[in-house]
Amino acid sequence: MANAPTPSNNALPPDAERIALLRDRAEFVRLETLRLIQIAKVGHYSSVFSCAEIFATLYYDAMRLRRGEPQWPDRDRFLMGKGHAAVGLYPLLVDWGFFSKDVLDGYTRLGNPLGDHPDMRKVPGVDFSSGSIGHALSGGLGMVLGGRAANRRFDVYVLLGDGEMQEGQVWEAALSAAHHKAGNLIAIVDRNGYQLDGQVDDIIGIEPLADKWAAFGWQVHEVDGHDVVALATLLRQLKAEADRTRPVCIIAKTSKGKGVGYMETEPGWHLGYLAPSDEALAAEEIKRGGKTQ
Amino acid sequence: MNGPIDTNSWQYRQINARAPGLSYLANALIDLVEDGYPVVAGTADLQYSNGLVRFAQRFPERFTQFGISEQNMVSAAAGMASTGAMPFVATFASFLALLCCEQIRTDVAYSALPVRLIGHHAGISLGFYGTSHHATEDLAIMRSIADLTVVAPADGPQLAAAVKASVNHAQPIYFRIGRGQEPVVYDDGVEFQFGKAIIHGEGSELTIIACGSMVHPSREAYRALRAAGKSVGLIDMHTIKPLDTKAVLSAAAHSRFILTIEEHNIVGGLGGAVAEILAEAGSPARLIRHGIRDEYSLIAPPTHLYKHYRLDAAGIEATVLEALG
Numbered sequence: 001m002a003n004a005p006t007p008s009n010n011a012l013p014p015d016a017e018r019i020a021l022l023r024d025r026a027e028f029v030r031l032e033t034l035r036l037i038q039i040a041k042v043g044h045y046s047s048v049f050s051c052a053e054i055f056a057t058l059y060y061d062a063m064r065l066r067r068g069e070p071q072w073p074d075r076d077r078f079l080m081g082k083g084h085a086a087v088g089l090y091p092l093l094v095d096w097g098f099f100s101k102d103v104l105d106g107y108t109r110l111g112n113p114l115g116d117h118p119d120m121r122k123v124p125g126v127d128f129s130s131g132s133i134g135h136a137l138s139g140g141l142g143m144v145l146g147g148r149a150a151n152r153r154f155d156v157y158v159l160l161g162d163g164e165m166q167e168g169q170v171w172e173a174a175l176s177a178a179h180h181k182a183g184n185l186i187a188i189v190d191r192n193g194y195q196l197d198g199q200v201d202d203i204i205g206i207e208p209l210a211d212k213w214a215a216f217g218w219q220v221h222e223v224d225g226h227d228v229v230a231l232a233t234l235l236r237q238l239k240a241e242a243d244r245t246r247p248v249c250i251i252a253k254t255s256k257g258k259g260v261g262y263m264e265t266e267p268g269w270h271l272g273y274l275a276p277s278d279e280a281l282a283a284e285e286i287k288r289g290g291k292t293q
Numbered sequence: 294m295n296g297p298i299d300t301n302s303w304q305y306r307q308i309n310a311r312a313p314g315l316s317y318l319a320n321a322l323i324d325l326v327e328d329g330y331p332v333v334a335g336t337a338d339l340q341y342s343n344g345l346v347r348f349a350q351r352f353p354e355r356f357t358q359f360g361i362s363e364q365n366m367v368s369a370a371a372g373m374a375s376t377g378a379m380p381f382v383a384t385f386a387s388f389l390a391l392l393c394c395e396q397i398r399t400d401v402a403y404s405a406l407p408v409r410l411i412g413h414h415a416g417i418s419l420g421f422y423g424t425s426h427h428a429t430e431d432l433a434i435m436r437s438i439a440d441l442t443v444v445a446p447a448d449g450p451q452l453a454a455a456v457k458a459s460v461n462h463a464q465p466i467y468f469r470i471g472r473g474q475e476p477v478v479y480d481d482g483v484e485f486q487f488g489k490a491i492i493h494g495e496g497s498e499l500t501i502i503a504c505g506s507m508v509h510p511s512r513e514a515y516r517a518l519r520a521a522g523k524s525v526g527l528i529d530m531h532t533i534k535p536l537d538t539k540a541v542l543s544a545a546a547h548s549r550f551i552l553t554i555e556e557h558n559i560v561g562g563l564g565g566a567v568a569e570i571l572a573e574a575g576s577p578a579r580l581i582r583h584g585i586r587d588e589y590s591l592i593a594p595p596t597h598l599y600k601h602y603r604l605d606a607a608g609i610e611a612t613v614l615e616a617l618g
Binding site for chain 2: 073079119120121127128129131132135136138139140141142143144145146147148149150152169172173175176179180
């Protein structure tokens with residue numbers, strides 16, 4: 001690694017109960033995604049499956065949130081550059097009491113606030129709208145700067161797709177965040193290796209990715225993005241660090257479609273639809289495998 | 294963190310010496326902070342050009358230098374606004390409206406975040422810097438974005454008044470301003486109300502509707518024409534969106550001609566907005582749109598360009614006289 005991590009030893013790893021919760025919530029994300037896409041009849045299953053453990057670890061271990069208070073000013077923020085995975089986030093926001101399950105069950109129906117991409121004005125708990133790839137890291141930087149001007153200290157997590165690394169604005173934000181010492185800005189790259197037209201490294205290669213972020217002045221960590229213990233431990237260590245002046249990039253090695261075997265091996269599943277019988281089979285597979293990580 | 298400020302530089306000194314209009318922006322923002330508003334400001338490597346260097350000196354902790362990353366600046370401003378800050382971010386109008394159009398649409402306006410976007414050196418005011426630096430499309434682009442207020446103040450005092458009025462304005466705003474060398478039309482402390490045009494006078498033959506930098510030369514022409522016995526009116530349409538349709542229709546009801554004057558393409562900006570209102574109302578008044586005639590402007594010192602495009606007082610006066618026959 002170009003940029004050796006300096007993890008704090010003050011943070012304890014998650015206990016067995018927490019680990020079980022994180023695995024359960026990751027499974028919940030996958031099963032709810034199956035269910036909701038059944039309503040829309042098309043959706044980004046595999047994009048959610050690659051970051052299900054990241055969602056679970058952020059929302060049930062790392063982030064400071066208050067149940068039922070999506071606008072709590074001191075909450076940690078979460079932004080998604082890969083907004084097309086929002087279908088996996090919405091069930092967690094319901095679980096946190098930010099809006100009702102009735103709304104969730106109307107996903108993508110006429111007049112419902114929940115679409116393929118998240119809208120902060122319509123969906124309580126969504127901290128930033130997205131849909132156009134490349135804006136979120138700048139938005140997250142702005143939240144850090146806004147918090148700083150108001151003397152509020154919260155962490156800002158930004159989930160980025162690996163294909164998103166091809167957007168120039170990401171690197172504008174990377175430069176500025178390091179310059180402005182946005183140490184409470186944590187980017188997580190969902191390095192699942194695929195984008196719409198194929199493998200990222202075939203379309204426009206982005207490696208050596210860790211070296212790039214390190215060269216931009218970020219603290220870089222690489223982690224198995226499906227290992228909730230590793231994710232939670234790392235995020236706890238980062239939060240406990242005394243000197244938080246360098247923004248953090250976590251490159252999460254993931255598998256697109258994780259949990260459903262044929263989605264992992266068939267890149268065409270970026271956008272798709274499972275007929276009800278196939279959905280039931282996929283759910284079975286997720287339940288068998290989801291808790292083994 | 295925002296870099297040193299060189300008060301001995303030519304750029305710093307010219308803020309006072311050559312572009313006094315620019316100091317109104319920074320001073321208004323300083324006043325707002327002193328009044329307790331959560332104002333923050335940022336720019337993309339143009340703190341001397343837009344005068345925000347004064348704000349940066351006064352409140353360094355409230356100022357962010359984004360460097361040459363305009364799109365990053367606009368998205369970050371949206372993020373800042375989401376935390377309760379009142380961000381004002383400034384760069385050349387050409388870059389703000391064209392390069393950052395999507396960030397403005399998706400991150401700012403669609404997300405209903407009260408970001409204040411300052412597009413300075415708009416129109417052809419960057420003269421010989423060339424077409425890349427001219428903004429003759431910004432009003433048309435910004436006007437087509439839902440929930441975005443579009444304002445073109447005539448001078449420093451009106452800009453300051455608009456900036457101060459913006460604290461009670463929920464929508465995001467695009468402020469289109471010039472290069473700070475515009476002659477002053479209004480006194481300090483002039484009143485400003487979004488969407489409410491300033492009617493300088495009414496006329497039965499022709500009403501000039503002007504905005505931004507064109508208000509001053511239009512007023513010169515208006516005064517000369519009135520002195521020559523012509524029944525000419527003048528409206529300062531400082532808010533392009535929402536347009537003061539009442540003022541437009543009232544002028545059209547008593548004037549034979551409506552003449553729009555803008556430092557902008559005649560397509561889609563002030564003239565376009567007025568045309569839409571007149572056509573939908575079935576107004577019998579004849580509309581003449583005066584500005585850049587759907588072409589790329591030439592390169593020259595700004596005053597030469599204004600003369601060439603008949604956007605100075607003499608050119609506007611001549612345009613009126615031609616219309617009246």
